[in-house]
Amino acid sequence: SQKIEQNSEALNIQEGKTATLTCNYTNYSPAYLQWYRQDPGRGPVFLLLIRENEKEKRKERLKVTFDTTLKQSLFHITASQPADSATYLCALPWGGATNKLIFGTGTLLAVQP
């Protein structure tokens, strides 16, 4: 079955630094991958989608890479701010061409001022 791994430990960084979060997956080659942000007590909010034929995608201070050989996606936030503190989740389609998404457990990012 599909398995998604994200760093379970919180990531603490200093304001202005680049945060890098990791999403690893096994047993499958997804056609795309998504990243979401979740604040406490709120539903997740979509950030970026990257397809298997895209190596990298950017949106403002966010950058996502997708290495289908390593079965890994990296999520970068440059010039991080305390407002970036949240849990970040990656999501993959579950098997074949389905649109059903499964989520990783998320990584809590804390940006210290």
Place this chain on the structure above:
Amino acid sequence: GAGVSQSPSNKVTEKGKDVELRCDPISGHTALYWYRQSLGQGLEFLIYFQGNSAPDKSGLPSDRFSAERTGGSVSTLTIQRTQQEDSAVYLCASSLSGGRTGELFFGEGSRLTVL
């Protein structure tokens, strides 16, 4: 409304009671998802509706859980004979046509507490 609406936002019930959770997706979205999130955990997939196709129920944890989507719009998740381990936040999401082409829009969730 402009977003996904879920009700109730909070529900406290006694063990053994049935509960119904409602989700009103964004108008025009054909895909609807239910997930469960226990405290400090990730999102656990429960069920997925896509248009008029038969729903994918593969994530429902037991036969006490069921969901329906009427008229391709509003969805209700029903939990019968609730157990304490059912306590969690139940999140609903909708999408224009599924995750492949874009994002899932989530509601704020229904927090269920089973005493």
